[in-house]
Amino acid sequence: MVKHIILWTLNPELSDEEKQKVKAGIKAGLEGLVGKVPGLLDVKVHIDGRLASSNADVMLDSTLADEASLKGYAVHPEHVAVAETKVKPFTKTRTCLDFEA
8 A cells, every 4th residue: 555645835825714715625625536546545634623833734644555556646637637726726835755554
């Protein structure tokens, strides 16, 4: 199995209300990919409970069958659509950690 972990920081010019809507959209979009993207076994998007010591706003914690599934996920049309419409327009920074579990 492969873990694919992403941390995003949202654009600072977004209001608190806009940030809540964006986070909910990211969560719904990415968690909705399970069962649609081959090899994508589990997705959890953490958007609540952030402590003041954090320097990221959203965390993606996903599990894929293998590295080939991760590569397929990256270019899958439904994943690309979520990334292009719900994530990239609203995020300032992205940090990724992929590893075998």
